[in-house]
Amino acid sequence: xxxxxxxxxxxxxxxxxxxxxxxxxxxxxxxxxxxxxxxxxxxxxxxxxxxxxxxxxxxxxxxxxxxxxxxxxxxxxxxxxxxxxxxxxxxxxxxxxxxxxxxxxxxxxxxxxxxxxxxxxxxxxxxxxxxxxxxxxxxxxxxxxxxxxxxxxxxxxxxxxxxxxxxxxxxxxxxxxxxxxxxxxxxxxxxxxxxxxxxxxxxxxxxxxxxxxxxxxxxxxxxxxxxxxxxxxxxxxxxxxxxxxx
Amino acid sequence: xxxxxxxxxxxxxxxxxxxxxxxxxxxxxxxxxxxxxxxxxxxxxxxxxxxxxxxxxxxxxxxxxxxxxxxxxxxxxxxxxxxxxxxxxxxxxxxxxxxxxxxxxxxxxxxxxxxxxxxxxxxxxxxxxxxxxxxxxxxxxxxxxxxxxxxxxxxxxxxxxxxxxxxxxxxxxxxxxxxxxxxxxxxxxxxxxxxxxxxxxxxxxxxxxxxxxxxxxxxxxxxxxxxxxxxxxxxxxxxxxxxxxxxxxxxxxxxxxxxxxxxxxxxxxxxxxxxxxxxxxxxxxxxxxxxxxxxxxxxxxxxxxxxxxxxxxxxxxxxxxxxxxxxxxxxxxxxxxxxxxxxxxxxxxxxxxxxxxxxxxxxxxxxxxxxxxxxxxxxx
Numbered sequence: 366x367x368x369x370x371x372x373x374x375x376x377x378x379x380x381x382x383x384x385x386x387x388x389x390x391x392x393x394x395x396x397x398x399x400x401x402x403x404x405x406x407x408x409x410x411x412x413x414x415x416x417x418x419x420x421x422x423x424x425x426x427x428x429x430x431x432x433x434x435x436x437x438x439x440x441x442x443x444x445x446x447x448x449x450x451x452x453x454x455x456x457x458x459x460x461x462x463x464x465x466x467x468x469x470x471x472x473x474x475x476x477x478x479x480x481x482x483x484x485x486x487x488x489x490x491x492x493x494x495x496x497x498x499x500x501x502x503x504x505x506x507x508x509x510x511x512x513x514x515x516x517x518x519x520x521x522x523x524x525x526x527x528x529x530x531x532x533x534x535x536x537x538x539x540x541x542x543x544x545x546x547x548x549x550x551x552x553x554x555x556x557x558x559x560x561x562x563x564x565x566x567x568x569x570x571x572x573x574x575x576x577x578x579x580x581x582x583x584x585x586x587x588x589x590x591x592x593x594x595x596x597x598x599x600x601x602x603x604x605x606x607x608x609x610x611x
Numbered sequence: 612x613x614x615x616x617x618x619x620x621x622x623x624x625x626x627x628x629x630x631x632x633x634x635x636x637x638x639x640x641x642x643x644x645x646x647x648x649x650x651x652x653x654x655x656x657x658x659x660x661x662x663x664x665x666x667x668x669x670x671x672x673x674x675x676x677x678x679x680x681x682x683x684x685x686x687x688x689x690x691x692x693x694x695x696x697x698x699x700x701x702x703x704x705x706x707x708x709x710x711x712x713x714x715x716x717x718x719x720x721x722x723x724x725x726x727x728x729x730x731x732x733x734x735x736x737x738x739x740x741x742x743x744x745x746x747x748x749x750x751x752x753x754x755x756x757x758x759x760x761x762x763x764x765x766x767x768x769x770x771x772x773x774x775x776x777x778x779x780x781x782x783x784x785x786x787x788x789x790x791x792x793x794x795x796x797x798x799x800x801x802x803x804x805x806x807x808x809x810x811x812x813x814x815x816x817x818x819x820x821x822x823x824x825x826x827x828x829x830x831x832x833x834x835x836x837x838x839x840x841x842x843x844x845x846x847x848x849x850x851x852x853x854x855x856x857x858x859x860x861x862x863x864x865x866x867x868x869x870x871x872x873x874x875x876x877x878x879x880x881x882x883x884x885x886x887x888x889x890x891x892x893x894x895x896x897x898x899x900x901x902x903x904x905x906x907x908x909x910x911x912x913x914x915x916x917x918x919x920x921x922x923x924x925x926x927x928x929x930x931x932x933x934x935x936x937x938x939x940x941x942x943x944x945x946x947x948x949x950x951x952x953x954x955x956x957x958x959x960x961x962x963x964x965x966x967x968x969x970x971x972x973x974x975x976x977x978x979x980x981x982x983x984x985x986x987x988x989x990x991x
Binding site: 418420438439440442446447448451452453454457458461464465467469470472473497513517 | 647649771772774775777778780781782784785787788789790791832835836837838840841
């Protein structure tokens with residue numbers, strides 16, 4: 366059964382200061398998968414997401430995203446970028462997810478506020494909705510940005526290390542939500558930092574080390590051999606990866 | 612008192628005060644965004660960049676009329692803005708360094724030109740000086756009308772584009788990802804800053820204009836954690852300092868208006884930083900002391916509880932410390948501990964009989980509630 370491709374990346378290369386960060390990357394992401402992107406440090410995982418969204422310039426290659434409009438795609442970067450002291454509450458941040466749909470000058474409607482509230486509920490943030498963002502724990506802060514992404518009601522989601530440094534409860538809530546989105550037919554790409562949970566959480570995986578080492582369903586692609594090639598000795602044992610497919 | 616009444620009914624005072632208040636309000640609101648973007652220096656750079664524009668216009672037109680001079684200021688102000696944005700986009704220079712560079716080179720050029728103008732016969736350079744330090748007393752009705760129009764236009768634009776401003780100031784990457792260009796909004800904000808600076812040159816001058824942009828926002832931030840409230844407060848603080856500054860300067864003969872406004876603003880900032888609830892210095896010190904005392908008391912109660920479970924009582928004051936197994940090595944620490952015990956006794960959690968300290972029923976209940984809460988929510 367041929368699935369429609371949500372994203373087609375072809376021969377993509379990105380460099381910073383003449384240093385290649387991504388090299389001749391070919392990647393096809395079918396619609397409706399929950400995909401992990403894994404690789405060692407410096408493999409270009411975050412850059413891959415940014416390049417797909419045209420947030421960084423590319424040296425060569427092309428990216429085709431099968432989308433209706435700009436609101437089709439949602440991006441949740443790593444947590445560091447934000448000024449936590451900014452005078453804004455959790456509720457307000459999540460409502461920002463609707464701004465793309467509202468457009469210039471117009472105000473958020475009651476319908477927008479309802480969508481935001483639903484997103485807050487799904488991420489179990491209703492009891493902290495009126496708090497200023499610095500008053501939250503790390504896991505809660507991560508959930509705020511995910512709630513914002515959810516409020517965008519996109520079809521394709523790009524998440525950069527959403528589970529990095531979060532508590533167990535947050536991890537559960539987030540993965541449950543991502544699976545639900547996948548079941549609804551959305552396409553989700555997650556730069557994932559923890560190789561040992563890939564098989565448990567994801568159905569597709571891309572192994573990246575500046576180039577794509579392998580990409581496809583976890584059962585086919587997430588093998589000992591491919592992992593060794595990707596991590597080249599940075600994993601202590603294959604059992605670190607928890608892979609069970611040979 | 613007579614003096615005050617005289618001033619308050621004086622027509623000139625009305626004009627100047629109105630102009631200063633509107634200016635303060637407008638710059639407070641616009642400047643808040645620069646403060647939040649951590650680009651407070653931008654107002655300074657733009658204001659200082661106005662000086663060469665004024666000097667060049669005078670050299671070209673040989674007239675001191677405000678309209679022409681302000682147009683010159685506008686041109687160099689916009690030029691400085693474009694330079695800063697270009698430097699930010701195309702070079703690796705830090706934003707702050709870029710602003711400092713623009714500030715000093717443009718202002719330096721302005722000073723050089725002013726000095727040259729001084730050497731020209733028949734030129735009264737002292738007249739141009741008023742743009743460096745401001746001379747609010749020379750505000751005319753037409754000037755205030757201009758300020759009022761600017762205020763209405765800029766406030767309307769900010770209200771219309773509120774969402775976009777809020778978004779871009781908070782999270783540029785997200786803004787970009789949903790198709791709102793942070794560069795455009797930034798440029799637009801810079802243009803607003805240029806306009807308000809030009810309008811404010813006459814009142815407070817090039818050097819102090821940045822204070823009027825930045826201080827209200829800084830003060831307002833201390834009192835709230837909602838952006839809407841902060842911006843409104845900044846407008847109020849700016850407006851109030853404009854009015855009070857003018858009043859003070861009118862009542863006392865030797866104080867010029869511009870600095871007087873800025874000093875009023877400074878006092879508001881100081882009060883905000885020290886006394887604001889939850890962020891203010893005073894509140895945080897007080898809160899921290901209360902926290903420490905509470906922790907010490909809970910510690911003592913916990914220990915007494917354990918002893919009680921072991922059927923022991925705490926004996927006379929010399930053994931209190933050792934029985935409680937607290938590390939009390941100095942006389943002062945012993946007194947601290949005894950003082951907390953005394954406070955607990957007053958609150959009814961412990962009682963002392965024959966020099967023996969132990970928990971009351973109420974104390975026992977308190978400790979047990981505390982322990983069950985810890986189980987529910989986990990110890991922090």
